[in-house]
Amino acid sequence: MTIVYEKSRGLTDVPFHYCPGCTHGVIHKLVAESLVELGVLGDAIGVAPVGCSVLAYNYFNCDMQEAAHGRAPAVATGIKRVHPDKVVFSYQGDGDLASIGTAEIVHAAHRGEKITTIFVNNAIYGMTGGQMAPTTLVGQKTTTSPFGRDEALSGKPIRIAEMLATIDGAKFVERVSVDTPANIRKAKKAIKRAFECQLKGEGFAIVEVLSSCPTNWGLTPPKALDWLRDNMIPYYPLGNFRDFEEGK
Amino acid sequence: MAKGKVTFNEDACKGCELCVTVCPVKIIELNKEKINGKGYSPAHVIDQEKCIACGSCAIMCPDSVIKVERL
Amino acid sequence: MSKVLMKGNEAVGAAAIKAGCKYFFGYPITPSSEIPEYMSKALPEAGGVFLQAESEVAAINMVYGAGGAGARCMTASSSPGISLKQEGITYAAGAEIPCVIVNMMRGGPGLGSIQPSQADYFQSTRGGGNGDYRTLCYAPASVQEIVDYVMLAFDKADYYRNPVLIAADGMIGQVMEAVEFKEPAPIDLPAKDWATTGTGEKRKPNVVNSLYLQADALQVHNKNLEKKYKLMEENEVLYEAFGLEDAEVVVVAYGTTSRIVKSAVKKAQEKGIKVGMIRPITIWPFPYEIFKKIGNNAKGILTVEMSAGQMIDDVKIGTEGRIPVYFNGTQGGVVPTPQNILEDIEKIAGGIR
Numbered sequence: 001m002t003i004v005y006e007k008s009r010g011l012t013d014v015p016f017h018y019c020p021g022c023t024h025g026v027i028h029k030l031v032a033e034s035l036v037e038l039g040v041l042g043d044a045i046g047v048a049p050v051g052c053s054v055l056a057y058n059y060f061n062c063d064m065q066e067a068a069h070g071r072a073p074a075v076a077t078g079i080k081r082v083h084p085d086k087v088v089f090s091y092q093g094d095g096d097l098a099s100i101g102t103a104e105i106v107h108a109a110h111r112g113e114k115i116t117t118i119f120v121n122n123a124i125y126g127m128t129g130g131q132m133a134p135t136t137l138v139g140q141k142t143t144t145s146p147f148g149r150d151e152a153l154s155g156k157p158i159r160i161a162e163m164l165a166t167i168d169g170a171k172f173v174e175r176v177s178v179d180t181p182a183n184i185r186k187a188k189k190a191i192k193r194a195f196e197c198q199l200k201g202e203g204f205a206i207v208e209v210l211s212s213c214p215t216n217w218g219l220t221p222p223k224a225l226d227w228l229r230d231n232m233i234p235y236y237p238l239g240n241f242r243d244f245e246e247g248k
Numbered sequence: 249m250a251k252g253k254v255t256f257n258e259d260a261c262k263g264c265e266l267c268v269t270v271c272p273v274k275i276i277e278l279n280k281e282k283i284n285g286k287g288y289s290p291a292h293v294i295d296q297e298k299c300i301a302c303g304s305c306a307i308m309c310p311d312s313v314i315k316v317e318r319l
Numbered sequence: 320m321s322k323v324l325m326k327g328n329e330a331v332g333a334a335a336i337k338a339g340c341k342y343f344f345g346y347p348i349t350p351s352s353e354i355p356e357y358m359s360k361a362l363p364e365a366g367g368v369f370l371q372a373e374s375e376v377a378a379i380n381m382v383y384g385a386g387g388a389g390a391r392c393m394t395a396s397s398s399p400g401i402s403l404k405q406e407g408i409t410y411a412a413g414a415e416i417p418c419v420i421v422n423m424m425r426g427g428p429g430l431g432s433i434q435p436s437q438a439d440y441f442q443s444t445r446g447g448g449n450g451d452y453r454t455l456c457y458a459p460a461s462v463q464e465i466v467d468y469v470m471l472a473f474d475k476a477d478y479y480r481n482p483v484l485i486a487a488d489g490m491i492g493q494v495m496e497a498v499e500f501k502e503p504a505p506i507d508l509p510a511k512d513w514a515t516t517g518t519g520e521k522r523k524p525n526v527v528n529s530l531y532l533q534a535d536a537l538q539v540h541n542k543n544l545e546k547k548y549k550l551m552e553e554n555e556v557l558y559e560a561f562g563l564e565d566a567e568v569v570v571v572a573y574g575t576t577s578r579i580v581k582s583a584v585k586k587a588q589e590k591g592i593k594v595g596m597i598r599p600i601t602i603w604p605f606p607y608e609i610f611k612k613i614g615n616n617a618k619g620i621l622t623v624e625m626s627a628g629q630m631i632d633d634v635k636i637g638t639e640g641r642i643p644v645y646f647n648g649t650q651g652g653v654v655p656t657p658q659n660i661l662e663d664i665e666k667i668a669g670g671i672r
Contacts, residue, residue: 004252004316005306012524016311020288021264025310042520045388048528057526063515065387066528068410071380074372078384078392079515081368082342086517104380107373181270181304214264221264 008032010041014058021221023211024053024120026178027187031091031118032060034192038199040087045079047072049101051093052126070101073108076115087198089116094133095125098160105164105206112169112203116194119160122211123232130216134158137231142216157235161208165241171203173242177210177233179225190240202244210236252301254293255315263288267305267314273298276305322499327462328353328395328492331421331485332361334469335393337500340419341367342392344381346374346400349433350489351423354395375400379407379420386416387527389514391473395421397489398439399430402447408482409448412544413529415513417476419469420454421485423492424625426652434652435489437574440629443486444603451541453548455555456484456603458573462496464600470503475555477508479547486602488625490575490654556608557600563612566595568667569642571634572623573599576655580623583660592668602630610637619667623647623660 010032018024035041044062048054050069057064067075072090080088097105097119108115124142125131132145135157139148149157161175172194176187190207197205210232212224219227240246261284268276268291275298278289291313293299306314325333331354335343343362345355355371362369372378378394385392396404401422411418424439426432441447443456455475457468465487472483515525531537563569568587572580577598587594595613599606613620620642622631628646635644647663649655 001253001317001319004301004303004318006315007312011312015260018310020262021266022310025312026308029310029312041518043517045515045517047384054530055532057528061518061524063518063525064527065384065515066414066526066530067383068380068406071376071383071407074377074380075384075387077370077377078342078344078381078386079388081370081381082385082388082390082392083516103373104377107377110373111370181302181307184307221266222269225266225269 008036010036010061011059012061016059017055018052019215021212021214021224023178026184027118027120027209027211028056028059030184030188030191031089034188034195035062035087038192038195040195040199043085044087044089045083047076047079047090049090049092049096051096053091053093053120054127056091070096070099071104072096073101073104073113073115073117077108077113080113080115087195089118091118093120093126094122094135098134098158106167109164109167109170109204109206112171114198114201114203116198117206118191119206119208120211121160121208121236122213123157124213124216126213126216137235159236161241164206169203170206170242171244172197172205174240175208175210175236175238177228177238179210179228197244200244250297250299251319252299253317253319254296254299254305256290256292257313258282258290259284260311261288261290261313262286262311263290264310265291266308266310267291270304270308272302272304273300275299322497324495325462325498326353326493326495327465328423329357330462330466330498331395331469331492332357334466334500335419335473336361336365336367338391338470338473338503340391340393340473342385342390343394344370344372344378344385344392345394346372346378346396348397348400350425350492351395351397351421353492354421375403376407379404382418383407383411383416386411386418387414387515389511389516391477393419393421397423397425398427401439401442405448408454409446409450409452410529411482412452412454413450414527415480416482416527417480418482419472419476419485420482421469421487423487423489425489426650432652435575435654436625436650436652437488437576438626438629438650439486440602440624440626443484444605452544453551453603454482454484455551456486456601458486458600458602459491460574460577460598462491462494463498465491466498466500474503474506474508478506479551481547488574488576552604555601556604556606558606558609559598559600560596560609562593562595564614565593566614566617567593568619568621568664569595569597569613569617570621570623570664571597571630573602573630576623576625579655579657580660582657583664586657586661587664592664594664605633605637607637613642615641617642618670619643619645621645621647621663621667623655625649625654
């Protein structure tokens with residue numbers, strides 16, 4: 001008997017507190033598996049955000065620091081400058097990265113910080129109860145956009161991957177989704193490559209992962225993934241925007 | 249003849265049904281006869297013989313509930 | 320040991336490097352910009368890392384990361400920039416991260432002015448960030464003192480696993496004085512086995528964090544922090560004092576103001592007035608105990624600050640209502656003159672203030 005799949009040792013034994021069907025769990029697995037498969041779990045130092053995944057420091061089986069909201073790229077910068085030989089990553093949601101922390105992520109990319117950022121985009125603020133995020137779609141109802149996001153009032157959603165791809169120091173930028181097993185496999189490839197970008201000393205790497213929030217979207221987990229596919233992917237196209245090896 | 253063996257850590261399952269929807273041979277269901285310590289009806293395989301060991305269920309599971317082995 | 324003439328801000332950098340600080344993250348702001356400028360050249364030469372951050376906020380968070388990863392690190396700024404750092408400082412206090420933060424105080428509130436002030440006393444001693452925490456705070460009065468206390472700050476930060484502040488009025492950063500860099504006295508410091516250095520898959524993960532979602536757990540954590548702060552209060556008070564027992568007037572001042580006050584005190588003594596002085600060197604913990612030494616015959620205590628009156632609250636606490644407390648202050652970056660202070664001393668001694 002060969003093992004096709006089992007829980008990664010890159011994760012601790014602590015059960016995830018995430019809602020049933022929350023794709024944070026899937027993404028955590030991909031990060032953990034990538035670190036193990038690249039043989040760098042012992043060298044990994046992660047930075048947890050503020051958001052649903054604030055407790056990520058309990059789930060990854062490596063050294064972790066908890067950062068203030070949005071500041072994870074700056075914290076990661078401090079760690080990486082002290083330990084350039086370690087694998088430093090930040091794991092952030094759309095409030096953390098695309099709202100309060102936009103200066104920090106832009107400048108980490110701008111400096112070409114050799115860190116890897118996993119950006120979880122679920123078009124809403126989960127932990128605080130479902131408020132509008134900078135990534136919320138036009139017309140999408142949230143607790144602070146009860147009539148649907150109004151473009152005239154709040155602008156259109158922000159496309160982080162495209163924006164960061166314009167920065168020279170960002171050597172790997174890809175957007176993926178975890179709505180199907182096939183897409184999950186592609187997402188893992190991208191996340192692994194984003195860590196390889198750091199291991200090769202190329203520069204800043206980010207993977208934007210389209211994710212679901214069944215609880216705050218008011219949908220069952222399977223229907224939430226359908227909604228993601230039908231509504232988010234058209235606005236946030238999947239694909240690679242920068243790749244250090246392909247000269248992109 | 250089953251190609252694969254699937255084991256569920258029932259106490260960790262949150263009954264989200266993502267595994268149910270992605271199984272290509274449709275052999276996973278929630279076990280409505282049971283309630284685990286978290287208060288969910290855990291997922292289980294209803295026809296192990298049909299398992300093709302694709303691993304889709306385990307890949308999809310956010311809580312690493314499922315272990316898949318190829319026979 | 321030979322003395323060298325140095326500008327205060329540059330001496331801060333040199334002292335930090337002498338103390339083994341290898342990482343500086345900062346952002347320019349008047350009147351402290353010479354600190355990052357000096358570090359940008361001196362740190363790489365010393366085998367360290369200088370990084371100009373995109374903001375004061377980013378800088379303190381880089382310090383949080385570097386300090387949490389086990390390194391001696393520092394940031395420096397001036398009043399409005401220190402306001403920006405308050406979030407990072409409380410997080411560092413909560414997560415018990417050693418680091419040194421230097422404030423070259425300027426006029427405020429808000430954008431204020433670029434001239435020296437002492438108007439960040441509340442912010443420095445009452446904690447400008449949220450929650451129950453304390454930070455050791457040294458208030459040097461000369462370039463030599465800022466060198467000595469920056470070096471001491473790194474040891475104390477490591478010893479207590481806490482941020483340490485240096486609150487210098489902007490004058491000290493700008494003046495040039497002769498300094499010597501004494502060899503630091505060896506101190507027994509615990510190993511940083513709590514730092515995030517990579518598990519090597521040989522130990523359990525270290526987590527650097529200030530979040531405790533269970534209130535009971537956070538209360539326990541707070542009580543442990545309180546124990547630390549109590550130790551600081553018991554062991555770290557530093558001050559200079561003279562002439563208290565038979566004083567008619569006692570003047571209290573720190574930083575550059577204390578030097579101007581000393582000129583006034585000398586003139587008053589020449590005029591036959593018995594004047595004593597208390598100069599806090601740590602403004603937290605504040606030297607409350609020494610106030611008990613002021614004789615009962617004192618007619619008044621004059622607090623002199625470059626602010627609208629912040630340290631005066633601590634002077635009143637130390638005095639315990641025994642003797643009247645008076646205030647002489649300048650704001651906005653205006654620096655007081657000895658003459659003005661002398662007049663107040665005379666008025667208090669003459670019983671007409």
